[in-house]
Amino acid sequence: MASTSFRGRRILVACGLSGAFILVIVRLVNLQVMQSAELTVKADRQHQKNVTLEGARGTIYDRNSKVLAMNMDVPSVFGVPASLGNPGVAARNLSPILHVKATELEKKLKQEKHFVWLARKLEPEQGRRLERLGLDGVGVVMEGRRFYPKGPLLSHVLGFAGMDDRGLEGVELRYEQYLRGEKRSVVLQRDALGRAVFPKGLNEEGAAAGHSLTLTVDEVVQYIAEKELDEAVTRSSAKSGTMIVMDPRTGAVLAMAVSPRFDPNAVGALAPDRWRNRALTDTYEPGSTMKAVIAAAALEEKVMTPGSMIYGENGQFAIANTIIHDHEKAGWMTFAQMIQKSSNIGAAKVGMALGEWRVFDYLKEFGFGDKSGIDLPGETAGLLRGPRQWGKRSLASISMGQEVGVTPLQMVTAISAIANGGVLMKPYVVSEIRNGKGQLVAQNMPQAKRRIISADTARTLTTLLEGVVTHGTGGKAAIPGFRVAGKTGTAQKVDPRTGKYSSTLLVGSFLGYAPAEDPRLAMIVVIDEPRGEGWGGVVAAPVFRRVGEQVLNYLGVAVDEPVKLAMAGLES
Amino acid sequence: MKAVAFAAVTSLVLLFVWERVDIVRIGYHIERLKAQKVLLERERDELQVKLSGLTAPERIARLASDKLGMMQPEKGQVVVINFEPETPANPVAAEGEIRIAKNMVTRRAR
Structure with missing residues (x-):
């Protein structure tokens, strides 16, 4: 009896367990097979998190790998009004750290929103102070911010990036496609507490940083150029100033300065006028500096030799019912003296000897009226009309640098062609592009556009331009120990009120290169609307000398008049 | 024989469980190291920005003339x-x- 009842109980338990097991199996089949797809999606949503990563914007270096612009993660602060206990207290605590008025913060924190930005892209130290504060309902996220550690140095070339990390001006804009970091979505596994465990694929890599750029600019040369240009602009109470230092052998820009400067770290409410790179966006009438180009054409075409005689008309020359004046009355003079003394009448006669089409063709060959193709945004082509649109006086005017609009960049590129023996080079500011791993992606090499004049013509012209510095209007550009070739320029500006050339609104400039024998630097200095004596030889030539002397010394260029100077040094 | 088979199966199960637990542990470790790397990279960048600012030619020239009395x-x-x-x-x-x-x-x- 007892064994029957025990057996019955065993069967009962077995049936119960089997039933329960069958229920589990059924539930499992239901979950794992029938609802598999739907539940997998649900589980993934809980365990996985899609995160969009953006690589840091690429760094910009000078030619010696000195950092000029780089990205850094900095804190941005947000509030979650619903999670805040007392917005007033939170605002008062945050105010001294964020440097924002407590009332403003309180207003933001009282809004009926789930999320509100309180301050973005702060200094790292502010982030650390916020962390120590540990306020509920206030969070910190890290965002990339662009830093320009050298402040205003090279600002007009570098440009700047906006709040969204997009390049807005200068190199930052031109090379946006390379500098921008890669955007990539990564799937993270999360645990029950929502913490990231590791990426779904262990080989998953973060978003690649943007490419880095190496510029042709040397920060020391740039500093010297900016310092001297700023001083000259201040000294002469000028409206603005521009200076470019170029390696004439390659077309590489060593410095490009515009005064007044601006700090790309604090562009804020600055007017676009302040960050415009005048070296390539603004045109001006070059005045007598253009005579170097006309002289090159005349020598190349054998219309003139250094000894050719030109009559200076005693300082007054009538043409097309107008009178051309020279500041120094001259009778007969050689072509070389015409260059040295910067005779307008002489230049007009040389232009007339060449003829309209040859003058026009040479100006085009030297790059006027066309963009140079420099790798910077906003370049203008200048203004050079064809001979068919010229008036009766145009040939004479253009020969002395009027009725033609040029950029400082075009002028320095043209003088570089004379300096390097007659070849027009394409100017450039970026030499290398490297990816985040340091591998070379692209390289800008010196690019010769065309030969304009022969090496013999360039040599002859160099001798004539040396005369400008040793015996002519450019005496203040002389650099001790170096032979300097150059040309002064003083152009009258058109007075916007009268529409006529003004006698007080001037552009003083100096264009030249050194050492004359084997040029390492070609430079242009343009001072816009200086007060007082606005002659190029007075306001711009001294800047050329001071920059040239410091830069040649910095580059370790040996003097080309060694004996004279070494003896002078020992004797004193 | 049965005991050996049971021991082998149990060992395999334990090995599997240990492996899963270890993967999770290493996962956490990797995440900690990654967070540490990010912090160190931020510190490096901050120092690089500071260094770059401190070595700016304008600052060096100012210090040389104002503090050390040097001149061009x-x-x-x-x-x-x-x-x-x-x-x-x-x-x-x-x-x-x-x-x-x-x-x-x-x-x-x-």
């Missing part, structure tokens, strides 16, 4: 010359470059 060499005070001796006494230093600071040469001559 006068016109022609520094002369860079190349020298190429006709018969080099020391072939290793056959060609080179010297810089003469005028004042220093004068002082030595005295």
